[in-house]
Amino acid sequence: MKPKDKQAYLEEYELLKKKGKPFFPYAVMKDSTMALIVVAVIIVMSLILGAEQGPKADPTTTTYVPRPEWYFFFLFEVLRVIKPPELVPLATIGIPTICMVLLLLLPFYDRNPERRPERRPLATTAGCLTIAAMAYLTYLGATGGSPTEIEMKVAPQYEAGKEVVAGAGCLACHKIGENGNNGPGPELTHIGARIPRAAIVRSVEIGPGIMPSFRELPQKKLDELADFLSSLH
Amino acid sequence: MAKLRDAIIPAPLRKVAKPGTTPPKGPAPSDLKTSPPQRKGDLDAALEKAKEAPVETVAWLDQRLGASGFLTGMLYRKVPKGTNWFYTLGSATLFAFIVQATTGVFLAMFYTPSATQAYASISHINNEVPLGQFVHGMHKWGSSVMVILIFLHMGRTFFFGAYKYPRELNWVIGVVLLILTMTMAFTGYLLPFDQRSFWASIVGININGTGPIVGPYLSDFLRAGPELGATTLSRFYAIHMLLIPGAIIALIGAHLYLVVKLGTTAPPWVKAERPKIASPVAELEAGAENGRGNGYVNGYERSDGSDGTGATPA
Amino acid sequence: MTRRKALTIGSQALGGLAGAAIILPAVGFAVAPIFHRGKERWEKVGPVGDFVEDTYRQVVFTETEGIGDAGKQTAYVRKSSAELEEEPGKFVAVSNRCAHLGCPVRFVEAAGNFICPCHGGVYDFQGRRIGGPPVRPLDQFQTRVRNGQVEVGPRYSVTNQLDPVRARDPGEFTGGIWEYLYPPRPSTFPAP
Numbered sequence: 001m002k003p004k005d006k007q008a009y010l011e012e013y014e015l016l017k018k019k020g021k022p023f024f025p026y027a028v029m030k031d032s033t034m035a036l037i038v039v040a041v042i043i044v045m046s047l048i049l050g051a052e053q054g055p056k057a058d059p060t061t062t063t064y065v066p067r068p069e070w071y072f073f074f075l076f077e078v079l080r081v082i083k084p085p086e087l088v089p090l091a092t093i094g095i096p097t098i099c100m101v102l103l104l105l106l107p108f109y110d111r112n113p114e115r116r117p118e119r120r121p122l123a124t125t126a127g128c129l130t131i132a133a134m135a136y137l138t139y140l141g142a143t144g145g146s147p148t149e150i151e152m153k154v155a156p157q158y159e160a161g162k163e164v165v166a167g168a169g170c171l172a173c174h175k176i177g178e179n180g181n182n183g184p185g186p187e188l189t190h191i192g193a194r195i196p197r198a199a200i201v202r203s204v205e206i207g208p209g210i211m212p213s214f215r216e217l218p219q220k221k222l223d224e225l226a227d228f229l230s231s232l233h
Numbered sequence: 234m235a236k237l238r239d240a241i242i243p244a245p246l247r248k249v250a251k252p253g254t255t256p257p258k259g260p261a262p263s264d265l266k267t268s269p270p271q272r273k274g275d276l277d278a279a280l281e282k283a284k285e286a287p288v289e290t291v292a293w294l295d296q297r298l299g300a301s302g303f304l305t306g307m308l309y310r311k312v313p314k315g316t317n318w319f320y321t322l323g324s325a326t327l328f329a330f331i332v333q334a335t336t337g338v339f340l341a342m343f344y345t346p347s348a349t350q351a352y353a354s355i356s357h358i359n360n361e362v363p364l365g366q367f368v369h370g371m372h373k374w375g376s377s378v379m380v381i382l383i384f385l386h387m388g389r390t391f392f393f394g395a396y397k398y399p400r401e402l403n404w405v406i407g408v409v410l411l412i413l414t415m416t417m418a419f420t421g422y423l424l425p426f427d428q429r430s431f432w433a434s435i436v437g438i439n440i441n442g443t444g445p446i447v448g449p450y451l452s453d454f455l456r457a458g459p460e461l462g463a464t465t466l467s468r469f470y471a472i473h474m475l476l477i478p479g480a481i482i483a484l485i486g487a488h489l490y491l492v493v494k495l496g497t498t499a500p501p502w503v504k505a506e507r508p509k510i511a512s513p514v515a516e517l518e519a520g521a522e523n524g525r526g527n528g529y530v531n532g533y534e535r536s537d538g539s540d541g542t543g544a545t546p547a
Numbered sequence: 548m549t550r551r552k553a554l555t556i557g558s559q560a561l562g563g564l565a566g567a568a569i570i571l572p573a574v575g576f577a578v579a580p581i582f583h584r585g586k587e588r589w590e591k592v593g594p595v596g597d598f599v600e601d602t603y604r605q606v607v608f609t610e611t612e613g614i615g616d617a618g619k620q621t622a623y624v625r626k627s628s629a630e631l632e633e634e635p636g637k638f639v640a641v642s643n644r645c646a647h648l649g650c651p652v653r654f655v656e657a658a659g660n661f662i663c664p665c666h667g668g669v670y671d672f673q674g675r676r677i678g679g680p681p682v683r684p685l686d687q688f689q690t691r692v693r694n695g696q697v698e699v700g701p702r703y704s705v706t707n708q709l710d711p712v713r714a715r716d717p718g719e720f721t722g723g724i725w726e727y728l729y730p731p732r733p734s735t736f737p738a739p
Contacts, residue, residue: 046370115394
């Protein structure tokens, strides 16, 4: 900021202070009300939501699906969508560190003396985009399901096939309905309408590209799996 | 009773009534022939003295502490025109921290930071200690509330441009406080030692380990060894209870000091009315004499109640 | 050298010494676990006859003692397979911690794969990564046979070609230049 702008701000600020009110009691009243609201919210949440313990910590589990606390969901989602291993350190350390440094040094690269949000379009847009991105990632992280469960409702004759697909780990690379990951495999929610049953069977047996082959599955399970997938229209 | 304000507000700050406008003290002159002045009995004198007691106490303390100048300066300082409810988010965050600290102290009286006994001690708190689950719940949901409030406060400061000159340092301290708060959330999360805590902490520690060169040693430092071992929980407990709260309290002190010293900003859309007379006195008020950028922008109220522009008060 | 200057330097030196005398032991205390290596532990996981070549059997053993259940670890153990050209008579013990960020993986017998529930990592029968974000194959444990019992020892990591290296944390690449960017730590055991 130029010294002229700094001076202008200080003068303006003095005038605004003159016209202001004493901190006590005017601002203290607002602060006390807000403090009361905060405590009331915490108490109500504690009474309604409680603090139940989960099961005891068990390092030997093979079925547990770890999830972080909700305010880390945005980081968790970033880790989930960055699939190539080479980019993993970028997601775990690189992006958060860069964001923290940008946040820390904000007053040193934003030297525009303007304070009104409508007159600093870059800052306001960047701020709104960041908030929207974090909110969206948090939402995605919250709704992302475990890779061994398919929630969509199916007709009873396809239940067995649904269990086979869920248990075989297909959701690790494919999305089916709300569950599963968005890559590296294509979405299977409507696969039955896109390719014929024979093609599905062939993919499962050969394992095209990086997809592993599932021909080791017993024939009965393969049939149930193919029935279920080809029913997905 | 003597006014408390007169006892503790320093003389230059007191509003002094203009001569000729104060009503004269004492009873109106009465007809001395018909109603002679009453002489005070002993009881009346004692009662009058008792009424003076609170003011006397404060005056006694102030003569020994000398804090009245600082306290009145802090309490009666002016906040700029236009200060609205958004400005309560900062003190709300501080209050949420106080709630966390208080509930944390009470939980610490029952919690055992040992890998074999932590889960049982939390069960004990939840099921047997009176109001145990309630206090535990307050601490658990209080942490979410504090994270929400600190992000809202940061957003308010960002959109109001309150991080610009001369408050850059305050922003930097604030971001460090944000990072410390998230670290508190991370270290506190392991303490209940149930499945969710355990695995979330394992992943969190491993995320730290992915940093090149330093990362593996940082993970070893957090875990006190190559795997989660006997002292990992104690280490997280010490960090959560002692190390980071100490840093947070120190930084909150610095943050509040800067807020009082530099003042809070006005909302950016509020404009000041310029004084109508161009007068050197107006420059004086704006702090031009010490406007060399040393950050001193507070001004005291003038003792005669005027605003320094020479305009006649209404 | 005035008296004033001498006292200034003296007070700074003594103050520095006093500060160091307090801070350094405390920091050393906190940092010491990085350089401490525990005793090598070998745990029995079952008789030789229990394990087969074509599938994994899940075993639980104590990795860290003194902390009860929290110190246990799961591993998947099998006999070495002639088809995969592995050394005969040896046993392969694969860790159940995903190499991406440490979530517990499960072995899916139907597919012959390991699957991680957190971010969708998939490993093949030998533990090599075939899908998802993991950065290297699954870690393994040293194995030996004593008195007809299979014993499982310290953990080690492997490169993408399944060559053993010293144990690393999840998320750290192995092999080549990565051996220097993610240096081996004094708290781990030498690789076999």
